[in-house]
Amino acid sequence: DQQVKQNSPSLSVQEGRISILNCDYTNSMFDYFLWYKKYPAEGPTFLISISSIKDKNEDGRFTVFLNKSAKHLSLHIVPSQPGDSAVYFCAATWAGSYQLTFGKGTKLSVIP
Amino acid sequence: DTAVSQTPKYLVTQMGNDKSIKCEQNLGHDTMYWYKQDSKKFLKIMFSYNNKELIINETVPNRFSPKSPDKAHLNLHINSLELGDSAVYFCASRAGGRGTEAFFGQGTRLTVV
Numbered sequence: 001d002q003q004v005k006q007n008s009p010s011l012s013v014q015e016g017r018i019s020i021l022n023c024d025y026t027n028s029m030f031d032y033f034l035w036y037k038k039y040p041a042e043g044p045t046f047l048i049s050i051s052s053i054k055d056k057n058e059d060g061r062f063t064v065f066l067n068k069s070a071k072h073l074s075l076h077i078v079p080s081q082p083g084d085s086a087v088y089f090c091a092a093t094w095a096g097s098y099q100l101t102f103g104k105g106t107k108l109s110v111i112p
Numbered sequence: 113d114t115a116v117s118q119t120p121k122y123l124v125t126q127m128g129n130d131k132s133i134k135c136e137q138n139l140g141h142d143t144m145y146w147y148k149q150d151s152k153k154f155l156k157i158m159f160s161y162n163n164k165e166l167i168i169n170e171t172v173p174n175r176f177s178p179k180s181p182d183k184a185h186l187n188l189h190i191n192s193l194e195l196g197d198s199a200v201y202f203c204a205s206r207a208g209g210r211g212t213e214a215f216f217g218q219g220t221r222l223t224v225v
Contacts, residue, residue, distance in 0.1 A: 034213055043116070043202055043216030044155070089155060098143055098167050100206070100214055102155040 003027045004092050006103035013110050019077040021106050023090030026071065030092040030101075035064060035075045038087045038105070047088075048075070080110045115139050118203045118217035125193055126225055133188045133220045135203030143167075144186040145204040145214065146178060155202070161186055193224045 005024045013019045023033075031052035036044035050057040050064045050073065057064050063076045077084055090103040116137045125131050137144065145168075146158040159178040160168035166178065175191040190197060203217040 036216075041219070043204075043218045046213040046215070049213060087153070098160050098162060098206075100145070100157065100204075102147075102157075104152070104154050 001026075002103070003030075004090055004101050004103040006088075006090055006106050008106050009104070010107040010109070013080045013108065015082055015110055015112050016079045019075075019080045019084065019108055019110065021075040021077075021088050021090075021108065023073045023075075023103055024071055025073075025092050027092070027094075027101075028071075029094045029097075031094045032092070033064070033066060033073050034091040034093075034100075035062075036089040036091060036102075037084075038089060044089055077108075080108075082110050082112050084108060085110045116203055116205050116215050116217040118201075118220050120220060121218060122221050122223075124223045124225065127193055127195060129193050130189070130191045131193060131222070132190070133201055133203075133222075135186050135188070135217055137184055137203075137205035137215070139205055139207070139215060141205040141207050141215075142183060143206045144180065144183075145202075145206070146186065146188050147202040147204060147216075149200040149202065149219070151199070159186075159188075190222075193222075195224050198222055198224045 034049040035047040037047045038044040066073045087105040087107045089105045093100045118135045143162045145160045161180045164180045177189045180186045200219045202219045204214040206214040
Protein backbone atom coordinates (compact mmCIF):
# COMPACT_ATOMS: atom_id res chain seq x y z
CA ASP A 1 0.00 0.00 0.00
CA GLN A 2 1.78 3.09 -1.29
CA GLN A 3 1.16 6.04 0.98
CA VAL A 4 3.25 8.37 -1.17
CA LYS A 5 2.69 8.22 -4.90
CA GLN A 6 4.59 9.72 -7.77
CA ASN A 7 2.57 8.68 -10.77
CA SER A 8 4.89 9.98 -13.45
CA PRO A 9 7.98 7.78 -13.75
CA SER A 10 9.66 10.25 -16.08
CA LEU A 11 9.51 13.82 -17.35
CA SER A 12 11.39 15.60 -20.13
CA VAL A 13 11.70 19.37 -20.16
CA GLN A 14 13.58 21.84 -22.34
CA GLU A 15 16.36 23.80 -20.68
CA GLY A 16 15.09 27.14 -19.37
CA ARG A 17 11.50 25.95 -19.05
CA ILE A 18 9.62 25.03 -15.91
CA SER A 19 9.72 21.48 -14.54
CA ILE A 20 6.75 20.40 -12.45
CA LEU A 21 7.00 17.18 -10.48
CA ASN A 22 3.93 15.88 -8.70
CA CYS A 23 3.33 13.82 -5.60
CA ASP A 24 0.16 12.55 -3.93
CA TYR A 25 -0.25 11.06 -0.50
CA THR A 26 -2.94 9.07 1.24
CA ASN A 27 -2.02 9.20 4.93
CA SER A 28 -3.77 12.14 6.62
CA MET A 29 -1.24 12.06 9.45
CA PHE A 30 1.58 13.29 7.20
CA ASP A 31 2.43 16.88 8.09
CA TYR A 32 5.97 17.31 6.80
CA PHE A 33 7.03 16.72 3.23
CA LEU A 34 10.43 16.57 1.61
CA TRP A 35 11.91 16.38 -1.87
CA TYR A 36 15.12 14.58 -2.57
CA LYS A 37 17.26 14.52 -5.66
CA LYS A 38 19.26 11.48 -6.69
CA TYR A 39 22.00 11.11 -9.26
CA PRO A 40 23.04 7.64 -10.51
CA ALA A 41 25.34 5.73 -8.15
CA GLU A 42 24.82 8.29 -5.40
CA GLY A 43 22.56 8.52 -2.38
CA PRO A 44 19.51 10.79 -2.35
CA THR A 45 20.26 14.36 -1.28
CA PHE A 46 17.79 16.65 0.43
CA LEU A 47 16.44 19.44 -1.74
CA ILE A 48 13.56 21.25 -0.07
CA SER A 49 10.81 20.62 2.46
CA ILE A 50 7.47 22.00 3.53
CA SER A 51 5.45 21.82 6.70
CA SER A 52 1.68 21.40 6.57
CA ILE A 53 1.22 24.81 8.17
CA LYS A 54 2.43 26.34 4.90
CA ASP A 55 1.24 25.99 1.34
CA LYS A 56 4.42 27.16 -0.32
CA ASN A 57 8.13 27.11 0.30
CA GLU A 58 10.73 28.59 -1.98
CA ASP A 59 14.47 28.13 -2.22
CA GLY A 60 16.14 29.70 -5.23
CA ARG A 61 14.92 27.97 -8.37
CA PHE A 62 12.97 25.39 -6.37
CA THR A 63 9.46 25.89 -5.01
CA VAL A 64 7.28 23.32 -3.34
CA PHE A 65 3.52 23.77 -3.20
CA LEU A 66 1.26 21.89 -0.83
CA ASN A 67 -2.49 21.39 -1.25
CA LYS A 68 -3.61 19.66 1.92
CA SER A 69 -7.23 19.25 0.91
CA ALA A 70 -6.18 17.43 -2.25
CA LYS A 71 -3.32 15.61 -0.47
CA HIS A 72 -1.06 16.79 -3.25
CA LEU A 73 2.26 18.51 -3.48
CA SER A 74 4.38 19.62 -6.38
CA LEU A 75 7.95 20.70 -6.94
CA HIS A 76 8.57 23.48 -9.44
CA ILE A 77 12.00 24.09 -10.90
CA VAL A 78 12.41 27.36 -12.76
CA PRO A 79 14.39 27.70 -14.93
CA SER A 80 15.33 24.08 -15.50
CA GLN A 81 19.00 23.35 -16.14
CA PRO A 82 20.71 20.25 -17.57
CA GLY A 83 22.31 19.66 -14.16
CA ASP A 84 18.82 19.19 -12.72
CA SER A 85 18.54 15.91 -14.63
CA ALA A 86 18.13 13.33 -11.88
CA VAL A 87 15.53 11.21 -10.12
CA TYR A 88 13.37 13.21 -7.71
CA PHE A 89 11.80 11.52 -4.72
CA CYS A 90 8.93 12.84 -2.68
CA ALA A 91 8.91 11.81 1.01
CA ALA A 92 6.57 12.35 3.92
CA THR A 93 6.47 12.00 7.68
CA TRP A 94 4.59 13.41 10.66
CA ALA A 95 5.48 14.97 14.01
CA GLY A 96 6.46 12.32 16.51
CA SER A 97 7.12 9.70 13.86
CA TYR A 98 10.45 8.26 12.87
CA GLN A 99 8.91 6.98 9.66
CA LEU A 100 10.06 8.65 6.47
CA THR A 101 8.07 7.26 3.56
CA PHE A 102 9.21 7.72 -0.02
CA GLY A 103 7.50 7.66 -3.38
CA LYS A 104 8.89 5.74 -6.34
CA GLY A 105 10.57 8.74 -7.85
CA THR A 106 10.30 10.69 -11.11
CA LYS A 107 13.21 10.79 -13.51
CA LEU A 108 13.66 14.32 -14.83
CA SER A 109 15.57 14.88 -18.03
CA VAL A 110 16.38 18.47 -18.92
CA ILE A 111 17.25 18.74 -22.59
CA PRO A 112 19.81 21.39 -23.58
CA ASP B 113 34.49 14.76 5.23
CA THR B 114 31.60 12.43 4.34
CA ALA B 115 28.59 12.82 6.62
CA VAL B 116 27.13 9.32 6.14
CA SER B 117 29.50 6.70 4.80
CA GLN B 118 28.76 3.14 3.84
CA THR B 119 31.12 0.32 3.01
CA PRO B 120 31.46 -1.39 0.68
CA LYS B 121 30.01 0.52 -2.29
CA TYR B 122 29.75 -2.65 -4.35
CA LEU B 123 29.32 -6.20 -3.11
CA VAL B 124 29.08 -9.27 -5.31
CA THR B 125 28.57 -12.56 -3.55
CA GLN B 126 27.21 -16.03 -4.05
CA MET B 127 23.88 -17.34 -2.86
CA GLY B 128 24.01 -18.75 0.63
CA ASN B 129 26.82 -16.51 1.84
CA ASP B 130 26.63 -14.18 4.83
CA LYS B 131 27.66 -10.55 4.36
CA SER B 132 27.68 -7.28 6.25
CA ILE B 133 27.34 -3.66 5.21
CA LYS B 134 28.71 -0.99 7.51
CA CYS B 135 27.42 2.52 8.04
CA GLU B 136 28.83 5.42 10.01
CA GLN B 137 27.60 8.97 10.44
CA ASN B 138 29.55 11.91 11.85
CA LEU B 139 26.60 14.29 12.13
CA GLY B 140 25.80 13.55 15.76
CA HIS B 141 22.33 12.35 14.78
CA ASP B 142 20.23 10.17 17.07
CA THR B 143 18.35 8.24 14.40
CA MET B 144 19.69 5.96 11.70
CA TYR B 145 17.95 3.98 8.95
CA TRP B 146 18.41 1.25 6.44
CA TYR B 147 16.50 1.57 3.17
CA LYS B 148 16.34 -0.86 0.27
CA GLN B 149 15.97 0.23 -3.34
CA ASP B 150 15.01 -2.73 -5.49
CA SER B 151 14.80 -3.12 -9.24
CA LYS B 152 11.54 -1.16 -9.29
CA LYS B 153 13.46 1.79 -7.80
CA PHE B 154 11.18 1.96 -4.78
CA LEU B 155 12.99 3.30 -1.66
CA LYS B 156 11.59 1.15 1.11
CA ILE B 157 12.41 1.48 4.78
CA MET B 158 13.75 -1.63 6.47
CA PHE B 159 14.90 -0.61 9.94
CA SER B 160 15.38 2.44 12.09
CA TYR B 161 17.36 2.90 15.28
CA ASN B 162 17.13 5.77 17.71
CA ASN B 163 19.92 6.03 20.27
CA LYS B 164 20.90 2.42 19.59
CA GLU B 165 17.34 1.21 20.14
CA LEU B 166 15.37 -0.48 17.36
CA ILE B 167 12.24 1.59 16.69
CA ILE B 168 11.17 0.56 13.21
CA ASN B 169 11.32 -2.99 11.99
CA GLU B 170 9.38 -3.40 8.76
CA THR B 171 8.44 -6.75 7.30
CA VAL B 172 11.90 -7.94 6.46
CA PRO B 173 13.12 -11.58 6.47
CA ASN B 174 14.85 -12.68 9.67
CA ARG B 175 17.98 -13.18 7.61
CA PHE B 176 18.46 -9.41 7.85
CA SER B 177 19.75 -8.24 11.22
CA PRO B 178 20.74 -4.66 12.01
CA LYS B 179 23.24 -3.92 14.73
CA SER B 180 23.97 -0.56 16.30
CA PRO B 181 27.09 -0.69 18.48
CA ASP B 182 26.78 3.04 19.18
CA LYS B 183 24.80 6.06 18.00
CA ALA B 184 27.14 6.74 15.11
CA HIS B 185 27.06 3.26 13.58
CA LEU B 186 24.35 1.05 12.14
CA ASN B 187 25.48 -2.10 10.40
CA LEU B 188 23.38 -4.54 8.39
CA HIS B 189 24.14 -8.22 8.45
CA ILE B 190 22.50 -10.55 5.95
CA ASN B 191 22.55 -14.33 6.36
CA SER B 192 22.04 -16.95 3.68
CA LEU B 193 21.87 -14.48 0.83
CA GLU B 194 19.28 -15.09 -1.90
CA LEU B 195 19.04 -13.85 -5.47
CA GLY B 196 16.13 -11.61 -4.48
CA ASP B 197 18.32 -9.73 -2.03
CA SER B 198 20.08 -8.06 -4.94
CA ALA B 199 19.36 -4.36 -4.57
CA VAL B 200 20.92 -1.08 -3.51
CA TYR B 201 20.94 -0.58 0.25
CA PHE B 202 21.06 2.93 1.65
CA CYS B 203 21.95 3.99 5.13
CA ALA B 204 20.60 7.31 6.39
CA SER B 205 20.71 9.39 9.53
CA ARG B 206 18.46 12.06 10.94
CA ALA B 207 18.44 14.42 13.93
CA GLY B 208 15.70 13.05 16.13
CA GLY B 209 12.61 11.83 14.36
CA ARG B 210 10.56 14.85 13.56
CA GLY B 211 10.55 17.71 11.11
CA THR B 212 14.04 17.18 9.84
CA GLU B 213 15.61 15.80 6.75
CA ALA B 214 17.51 12.55 6.52
CA PHE B 215 21.03 12.40 5.14
CA PHE B 216 21.87 9.40 3.00
CA GLY B 217 25.00 7.43 2.35
CA GLN B 218 26.13 6.69 -1.20
CA GLY B 219 24.51 3.26 -1.20
CA THR B 220 25.79 -0.30 -1.41
CA ARG B 221 24.94 -2.19 -4.56
CA LEU B 222 24.56 -5.82 -3.55
CA THR B 223 24.53 -8.43 -6.30
CA VAL B 224 23.83 -12.03 -5.39
CA VAL B 225 24.84 -14.57 -8.04
